Amino acid sequence: MNRGGTKMDKRQLTLYFGPQHIGMVGNFSITLTVEGDMIQKAVANPGFLHRGFEKMLENCTYTQGFPYVCRINVMDPDPCEQIYAMAIEELAGLEVPPRAQYLRTMVLEMSRLSSHLLWLWAYANELGFDTIGHWAMAQRDYFIDLFDMIAGARVYHIYIWPGGVRRDIPTGFAEKMQQTLGGLEDSLKDYDAVFFNNRVFRRRVDGVGVLSQEEAVRFGVTGGDLRATGVERDVRKEEPYAAYADMDFEVPTMDDGDSYARAMVVRKEMEQSISIIRQVLDKMPEGSAWHRPPNPFKWKIPAGETYVRMESARGELGVYAVSDGSDKIYRMAYRVPSYPHGILVLEKLLQGMNIADVGHMLLSLNIAAPEIDR
Amino acid sequence: MREEAIKQDIEQRYEACLVTVPREKRIGISLPKDSLFSLIAFIKDEGFRHLSLITCVDWIEEDEFELVYHLASYEDGIHAIVKTRIDRADPVYLSIIPLFEHAQTYEREIHEMFGVDFTGNDRLTPFLLTNWEEIPPMRKDFDTKEYSERMFEHE
Amino acid sequence: MDRADIKKALKDPHKWGEKYSLWVTYFCTGCGIIEIPPVITSRWDAERFGVIPMATPRQANLFLITGYVSVKTLGYIVTTYDQMPDPKYAVAFGSCPIDGGLYYTSYNTINHLDRYIPIDGWIAGCMPRPEAIFIAVTKLWKMIDGEMVDGYKRYKENIDYYRKNQERVLGKKFIESIPSSLPVTVET
Numbered sequence: 001m002n003r004g005g006t007k008m009d010k011r012q013l014t015l016y017f018g019p020q021h022i023g024m025v026g027n028f029s030i031t032l033t034v035e036g037d038m039i040q041k042a043v044a045n046p047g048f049l050h051r052g053f054e055k056m057l058e059n060c061t062y063t064q065g066f067p068y069v070c071r072i073n074v075m076d077p078d079p080c081e082q083i084y085a086m087a088i089e090e091l092a093g094l095e096v097p098p099r100a101q102y103l104r105t106m107v108l109e110m111s112r113l114s115s116h117l118l119w120l121w122a123y124a125n126e127l128g129f130d131t132i133g134h135w136a137m138a139q140r141d142y143f144i145d146l147f148d149m150i151a152g153a154r155v156y157h158i159y160i161w162p163g164g165v166r167r168d169i170p171t172g173f174a175e176k177m178q179q180t181l182g183g184l185e186d187s188l189k190d191y192d193a194v195f196f197n198n199r200v201f202r203r204r205v206d207g208v209g210v211l212s213q214e215e216a217v218r219f220g221v222t223g224g225d226l227r228a229t230g231v232e233r234d235v236r237k238e239e240p241y242a243a244y245a246d247m248d249f250e251v252p253t254m255d256d257g258d259s260y261a262r263a264m265v266v267r268k269e270m271e272q273s274i275s276i277i278r279q280v281l282d283k284m285p286e287g288s289a290w291h292r293p294p295n296p297f298k299w300k301i302p303a304g305e306t307y308v309r310m311e312s313a314r315g316e317l318g319v320y321a322v323s324d325g326s327d328k329i330y331r332m333a334y335r336v337p338s339y340p341h342g343i344l345v346l347e348k349l350l351q352g353m354n355i356a357d358v359g360h361m362l363l364s365l366n367i368a369a370p371e372i373d374r
Numbered sequence: 375m376r377e378e379a380i381k382q383d384i385e386q387r388y389e390a391c392l393v394t395v396p397r398e399k400r401i402g403i404s405l406p407k408d409s410l411f412s413l414i415a416f417i418k419d420e421g422f423r424h425l426s427l428i429t430c431v432d433w434i435e436e437d438e439f440e441l442v443y444h445l446a447s448y449e450d451g452i453h454a455i456v457k458t459r460i461d462r463a464d465p466v467y468l469s470i471i472p473l474f475e476h477a478q479t480y481e482r483e484i485h486e487m488f489g490v491d492f493t494g495n496d497r498l499t500p501f502l503l504t505n506w507e508e509i510p511p512m513r514k515d516f517d518t519k520e521y522s523e524r525m526f527e528h529e
Numbered sequence: 530m531d532r533a534d535i536k537k538a539l540k541d542p543h544k545w546g547e548k549y550s551l552w553v554t555y556f557c558t559g560c561g562i563i564e565i566p567p568v569i570t571s572r573w574d575a576e577r578f579g580v581i582p583m584a585t586p587r588q589a590n591l592f593l594i595t596g597y598v599s600v601k602t603l604g605y606i607v608t609t610y611d612q613m614p615d616p617k618y619a620v621a622f623g624s625c626p627i628d629g630g631l632y633y634t635s636y637n638t639i640n641h642l643d644r645y646i647p648i649d650g651w652i653a654g655c656m657p658r659p660e661a662i663f664i665a666v667t668k669l670w671k672m673i674d675g676e677m678v679d680g681y682k683r684y685k686e687n688i689d690y691y692r693k694n695q696e697r698v699l700g701k702k703f704i705e706s707i708p709s710s711l712p713v714t715v716e717t
Contacts (some may be wrong), residue, residue, distance in 0.1 A: 018605065019556065019557070019558075019605050020554070020555070020556040020586070020605055020609050021555075021584075022555050022582075022584035025557065025562075026557055027557050027558060027559065027562075046501070046502060047500075047501060047502035047503065047504065047599075047601050048599055048601045048602045048605075049560075049599060050502040050503065050599055050601075050637050051597065051599065051632050051635045051637060051638055052511060052518060052635045052636050052637050054512065055511055055512055055516075055518050055635075055636070056518065056634060056635060058514075059518070059634065067631060071560060071631070074560040074563045075563065118563075118566070121566055121570070133570065134570045134571040135571075137566050137567055137570040137571070137572070138570060138572040140567075141567050141572045141573075144567070153656070154564070154656065154658065155563055155564065155656040156655065156656060217423060217424070217448075218474075218475055218476075219475065219476045220424060220425050220426070220474070220476045222424075231448070233448060238451040239399055239451060239453075305402075305455070306396075307400070307444060307453060307455055309426075309453070316426065318426060318427065318444070320427065320429055320442060320444065320455070322431055330431075331431045331432075333427065333431075333442075335426055335427035335444065339479065339480075340476050340479070343479045344475070344476050344478065344479060370560060373502055502637075503600075503637065504600055504601045505600065505699070505700045516636075518634055519634040521636045522633065522635060522636055522640070525697075525698070526639050526640040526641075526698070527641060527644075528629070528640060
């Protein structure tokens with residue numbers, strides 16, 4: 001409507017999709033400059049969850065660092081423990097017994113499944129499918145029960161440590177695991193019928209938030225977001241760690257790079273994780289669950305540096321560790337997958353979108369705010 | 375082995391660099407700061423198109439900061455760790471945004487946490503901290519426990 | 530409900546209504562948020578206790594601070610707590626708001642949340658289990674019956690003490706940006 005060029009024609013508002021918002025999962029904030037319903041500019045504000053891990057780890061001995069590292073990403077804590085253990089094992093030259101590698105693989109895949117189910121809860125709720133949210137979160141809780149059985153805690157397990165894992169699996173664990181996996185496999189058909197093949201869901205996600213392959217490579221995107229653009233890159237295949245070299249699994253990719261492609265990559269990865277856990281239970285060798293590390297009160301690691309990497313639920317997780325020959329960590333820098341996704345990729349994709357798609361993009365890119373801040 | 379071939383290529387072009395192959399799929403390159411930008415451009419053409427991480431290490435005893443660039447190759451799966459040292463008293467370096475656009479965020483964090491200035495990066499604004507009036511916190515001469523006791527009371 | 534319950538409810542309908550509909554402000558402040566989705570969904574089901582997440586602080590009367598509080602988050606917690614109408618209850622979830630928890634040496638997390646906003650109850654643990662939240666809710670009911678949760682009254686009476694602590698950590702600019710009409714009171 002032509003109002004004769006008054007100031008009311010183009011009015012830009014600054015809105016804060018702030019930390020206290022029903023559509024925000026995790027403590028993160030985005031400052032939006034909007035014109036009507038269209039976003040002109042988005043600026044991501046991380047830092048609400050910054051605890052200074054890298055600084056606190058410098059005051060810790062190698063054993064004291066353990067309770068800290070699993071808390072870096074609360075949604076997917078076991079990869080953070082695994083990468084810390086891998087860094088120390090490489091610097092110190094520690095061997096891990098084969099049974100422990102298999103147990104680590106199983107725990108890492110369980111963590112991937114619980115992270116994906118948490119994603120499904122958040123994503124379904126965001127798009128209005130509350131029932132799927134309830135189903136997914138309840139299903140995830142059965143995996144958390146299994147964590148409770150194996151590690152003694154629901155959320156922060158402190159299970160993977162240098163030299164192996166903290167304890168072997170208790171009796172009855174394998175049966176309960178098979179039962180839970182069977183339940184999830186059956187439920188996946190329900191999720192497909194009600195959510196992934198739902199016409200309303202398809203209208204909402206098809207063609208939304210398209211990230212091209214060239215852009216994804218340019219912005220350092222890894223993980224499911226990269227595989228949704230057609231690049232088949234998974235650190236578990238590129239540089240196998242734990243027992244992944246013995247596992248038979250596929251790396252699902254899609255081609256379009258839109259929200260539907262990212263959602264389907266997560267959905268297919270859940271099937272692969274179920275298959276990997278089953279293989280671990282079948283093929284697990286006998287033996288001890290950990291090699292005794294040196295005396296933790298006098299453990300000095302020779303000076304050196306290393307970079308270790310692995311595939312967490314969101315992408316390439318890595319640690320650059322430097323030791324100076326003393327008993328304390330000199331420097332430990334974390335490379336987290338949500339770092340490029342949550343700042344530059346998000347700001348770029350949100351331009352030109354509706355306000356309704358802000359929460360959607362946050363979850364479609366599977367951004368974990370605690371990782372970015374550390 | 376591909377790692378050895380790349381090592382020889384680099385050693386031919388850059389005399390003052392130290393290249394190691396610590397294990398499979400890893401290359402370590404250490405060189406003076408004046409050649410770093412052109413080396414990163416060179417290995418980007420060799421296939422190292424993924425910038426994984428840029429980080430900084432504070433070698434306070436030697437009065438130097440060490441900037442560490444982590445690059446990876448999609449085709450070979452090799453990961454390169456490229457390091458250089460800059461002066462700690464006046465830490466300034468070139469930004470590699472012309473080569474890798476998303477280096478902007480890593481450099482922003484190093485600026486906030488260590489105090490290194492990157493020329494060519496126009497977004498060195500506060501990132502994770504708020505109301506910060508002390509020295510950059512990741513420096514080794516900043517005592518986090520003492521700051522926490524003073525500011526936030528331990529009793 | 531039997532006769533005795535109905536009599537009790539009719540004696541003080543305001544308290545009865547308030548207890549059994551404690552709506553929580555939806556604010557994911559720290560890592561404790563990972564136990565909130567299981568609590569509010571079908572497996573643990575907080576709704577049978579009357580507890581549901583509410584989008585805005587204006588319509589909520591329970592503020593669950595889940596986990597550690599960084600300096601940036603503290604400003605938003607104070608603003609959110611100020612916006613909630615009386616009577617309101619703040620419960621700290623996790624060991625970190627009690628005394629800093631695992632991050633007591635961190636340069637970016639505060640150590641004692643009750644010096645910045647009044648806390649009515651604490652749930653210890655790292656991470657507390659969902660059952661702990663339900664025990665806290667039932668304890669809160671008894672405390673509401675016994676008029677023992679007066680955090681919001683203490684806040685208004687000692688507002689200078691709280692604002693002084695908030696200003697020390699958050700800066701003068703934050704205090705000056707608080708509208709003078711807060712905190713909000715609902716006359717009963």
